[in-house]
Amino acid sequence: MIPVTSGRSPTPAFSVWRGRSSPSIPDCWRPAQLVAGAVAIGWIGWSGHVMTLPLAMLFPALWAWAPNRVTAAAVSMGYFLAASRGLPQGVSAFYAADIWPGLALWIGASCLFAGVHAALWLRQPGWTRALRYLVAAVLMAFPPFGITGWAHPVTAAGVLFPGWGWWGLTAAVAMLLVMTTRAWPVMMIVLAGLWLWSATNPTKPTPSAGWRGVDLSLGRGLGRERSLAYQNMLMALVRERAASGARVVILPESTLGFWTQTLEGLWIKALRDSNVTLLAGAAVLERHGYDNVMVAISGRRANVLYRERMPVPVSMWQPWTTWTAAGGGARAHFFANPVVELAGTRIAPVICYEQLIAWPILQSMWFGAETVVAVGNGWWTHGSSIVDIQKASITAWAQLFALPLVMSFNT
Template sequence: MIPDILARSRHPAFSALRGRSSPSILAKLRSCLLVALSIIVGMMAWSGQVLALPVATIFPALWAHSPSRLVAALVSSGYFLAASRGLPQGVANFYAADFWPGLLLWIAASFAFVAVHTVLWARRPEEGHPGRGRALRYLAAAALMATPPLGITGWAHPLTAAGVLFPGWGWWGLAATATGLAMMTSRYWPAAVLAFAGFWLWSAATWTQPDLPQGWKGVDLKYGASLGREGSLGHHRDLIATVRAQTADGTRFVVLPESALGFWTPTVAHLWQDGLQGMDLTVIAGAAVIDSRAYDNVMVAISTDGARVLYRERMPVPVSMWQPWRAWTGQGGGARAHLFDNPVVDLASTRIAPLICYEQLILWPTLQSMLHSPDIIVATGNGWWTAGTSIVAIQQVSAIAWAKLFSVRIVTAFNI
């Protein structure tokens, strides 16, 4: 029996079958490995640890070496969904709903990222220019995911790693990172890996947190879901007392989280100005300005000399806050998106780059602000709904990475 099977296995038909099946199995294993690695890269890079951000630079190599467009789509999906894995739980917390609506929104949010990288994937480099075709295609994908409209959901962008790889290099560091990412898609990817690894190790060995501006202090709160919804006199008095307690060491500017003051009205403004009497102090705090058609998510500046809206958010959270279809259908409501307005604001001879919550997860608000050479970044958020996820940590490390890249000091204030 065994000799007979061995004899038949030498038949040309068996040899042909074996020749076809073995490469097919290897190709499937390779595809599965690429998808698995993309998931691991997404989870590690976007874990909320700032020094882990450079792991994201591996994604372009996995994408470029995908053997088919379908595998490239799966690799892109694996990376993005792993990086944004906290979204389903966050949506469930925000709407006090079950897990399924968040799961659907999570998948929908990945559409732009996956579609762009699937369409721009190429099977082989252009003739005569090994790797150049893929490199240019990847740079096009990166640019599309960094700017509106597709950049509105451009989370987990590998360019964010520039702040860890090249701290202090500014725009040159951003260009160096983009060049390295393009090389990761070419036959020179081993050289790019070695270069990134070297800069990463050097940065990790010398890493320090960004400096806090002198006289500034960010105050983190633990008010949970009540922040922004509780507008009682007692609530504001408690916050004023918290702020006044921060001035013992000579602090002149105190930053409170997004939505800290709730609805911004003349009554609230007068209450806070009275509460700051006798103090050389300016409070920057989150609030909402409402009119008959929509509302603005803002930062306000309050001192005994006056109170004003300092900044209007350029990109509120899509779906939960920014709902443009309401305006299109004449319903009204939702937060306005001031896409390219007020990238920097001036306060007491200091140029500030404000970033509220969602703006810290995407590229173009930060890069637009950096074009104006700000003195400090003020990053705030209201992350009570992210309980059980790493979303707030990812927001913070993203803001820190940009601050390090451009050597800009940073103040943060979050509510959890």
């Protein structure tokens, strides 16, 4: 007897893994399953632990398995919302107000991420779809879309390929692209193997000899205290580190407050009898706003060494105030000063928000940085994992390029 085919679609499980649509009843749950999976990898992958970052590499597969553009948008939204879940609470604390400004920024950035990925989604499997994902990944890594491009899956390159540098970055991008093709099962095995190897052979970037990052717990008061006693306390702290052998001392973002000629003279005098160099966060007032900066101070001179390329959108960087001539926000220097020299070393400075996005650190690596210096003022993130995510992200980048890393945070 010749078997009669019914024309029915493949089983639901088979159709899910092949990324094909199916009219079977269980298949109606596929969008919900994909969104739940995206939320899970966003939540766990970006929990603030370096070794969980490779989970983000699964996002392109979930995006590719979406049966339609609406599901692709929902998958992207779920991943991004989960990865950046601490934002509403953090912005609320920053403004000392209700949660609505934070929710607006959180949802707005998530819609941008989801919109880019939904627009470039393609139903047909193959390398055309992979190339479309590549376009989405590049767009979310560089301005203008990359301004809110945190939780980028390629950050996991530092865990999977420590020390490989640009080759490791290229390999990670290739893995992300293959995840969107029918060859994804092979890439899953490769990912699991590399992840296991990294877990059993951990690497951790360390500071250069004589470089000390100082963590503070001054909360909201950091940089807002204008008294001489506050500055004297910081000076005593720097002298203490210098006495213990530090050659370069790093203090967190905003530590010195507003940078003035009076403050400059005070610090030069304080370090005159010391061989230590201080790198500390401050703010420089300008006509239509201010610059978030890092100031280098020794016993001979002081200068603004670095101006932040990308301050936190909305809470710090407010471009609409420039357009309306109102002023007041922090200025963004997008592609300026990617590498600066301190104590004979080419450093990649990254302040706070810059640690969450891709292009500042990649630009610094392109220009030959030799050490990564990461500072932040995270008092407003209390109760969230934002500072831990910042540290995990910048640690992964330093691991990828096998560079020393010095961190200094205030909480």
